[in-house]
Amino acid sequence: MVDISVSIAGLHLRNPTMLASGVLGMSGKLLKRVASAGAGAVVTKSIGPKPRPGHPNPTFVELPYGYLNAMGLPNPGIDEFVQEIKIAKESGVPVIVSVFGQSPEEFAYVAERAEKAGASAIEVNVSCPHAEVGLIGQDPVLTREVVRSVKERVKIPVFVKLTPNVTDITEIACAAEKAGADAVTAINTVKAMYIDIESAKPVLSNKIGGLSGPAIKPIAIRCVYEIYESVRIPIIGVGGIQNWKDAVEFFLAGASAIQVGSGVIMGLNIFRDICGGIKRYLERKGFTKLREIIGLAHR
Numbered sequence: 683m684v685d686i687s688v689s690i691a692g693l694h695l696r697n698p699t700m701l702a703s704g705v706l707g708m709s710g711k712l713l714k715r716v717a718s719a720g721a722g723a724v725v726t727k728s729i730g731p732k733p734r735p736g737h738p739n740p741t742f743v744e745l746p747y748g749y750l751n752a753m754g755l756p757n758p759g760i761d762e763f764v765q766e767i768k769i770a771k772e773s774g775v776p777v778i779v780s781v782f783g784q785s786p787e788e789f790a791y792v793a794e795r796a797e798k799a800g801a802s803a804i805e806v807n808v809s810c811p812h813a814e815v816g817l818i819g820q821d822p823v824l825t826r827e828v829v830r831s832v833k834e835r836v837k838i839p840v841f842v843k844l845t846p847n848v849t850d851i852t853e854i855a856c857a858a859e860k861a862g863a864d865a866v867t868a869i870n871t872v873k874a875m876y877i878d879i880e881s882a883k884p885v886l887s888n889k890i891g892g893l894s895g896p897a898i899k900p901i902a903i904r905c906v907y908e909i910y911e912s913v914r915i916p917i918i919g920v921g922g923i924q925n926w927k928d929a930v931e932f933f934l935a936g937a938s939a940i941q942v943g944s945g946v947i948m949g950l951n952i953f954r955d956i957c958g959g960i961k962r963y964l965e966r967k968g969f970t971k972l973r974e975i976i977g978l979a980h981r
């Protein structure tokens with residue numbers, strides 16, 4: 683029997699798959715459904731200090747090679763969301779609460795409240811390409827300030843979600859590590875646009891959005907590979923994962939766990955399918971533990 687359980691900064695996962703932030707993560711009930719479908723952990727939608735409506739429609743477009751969205755971080759605010767965290771906790775899998783704010787203090791405030799509500803870890807979202815927080819993750823100094831502030835206020839592990847929309851992603855990963863991050867999550871969506879040629883206008887109300895799905899996988903793999911050579915903390919890989927082969931590619935690049943976002947559109951079976959495929963791959967290659975293949979492409 684091969685062992686695909688993983689431990690990320692002391693957080694034990696029965697398998698290395700997680701639900702990515704923003705996709706089905708708005709309610710405790712849905713997070714529980716994802717956990718019972720086999721995910722090793724779930725990440726909530728990004729939550730801020732106050733309710734926020736997000737951008738007006740259209741906010742989501744399906745493209746032949748992926749999805750473009752500019753939701754604008756709609757969320758009910760942490761006061762309302764504590765109930766959902768408590769419900770999600772009933773699933774028995776780690777519940778990672780994604781947080782954002784306008785200042786280091788706001789990030790820390792939301793993280794502290796999430797920890798009190800029972801969060802297993804915090805994922806700091808400094809990387810949304812269609813909201814102001816995206817700018818934080820493009821600046822190593824601001825990233826360090828936010829991570830320090832959150833680390834000072836919570837005891838649970840803190841993951842930092844990185845943006846690919848920078849010249850050198852390792853610079854931001856190193857800043858997060860120096861500030862005390864326990865892991866980094868890579869990557870958030872890639873800044874992109876779609877123009878309707880009949881109306882001759884950008885389709886999204888925000889004009890610019892974030893691209894996800896298969897189109898961004900090679901970008902995400904390159905980011906994970908580069909980060910693996912620059913930091914010692916674990917990397918959680920995300921971007922375009924649709925099946926077990928994609929997941930294995932992320933482990934070989936250096937990810938210790940993976941997240942599925944857009945891939946859940948194909949159905950929640952994706953978590954069990956990916957785990958089954960990873961196990962068969964490990965067996966076929968003569969490995970006994972998932973750990974043995976993490977970073978193997980760096981030899």
Ligand SMILES: Cc1cc2nc3c(=O)[nH]c(=O)nc-3n(C[C@H](O)[C@H](O)[C@H](O)COP(=O)(O)O)c2cc1C
Pocket residue numbers: 702703704705727728749751753755780807810843869870871893894895896898920921922923941942943944945
């Ligand atoms: C509709 C939608 C909403 C998202 N909302 C968030 C969010 O609230 N916070 C966040 O950190 N990432 C958010 N993301 C980014 C995903 O978590 C993930 O990083 C990205 O989509 C790449 O993974 P994928 O190709 O598997 O979707 C969102 C993505 C989509 C498609």
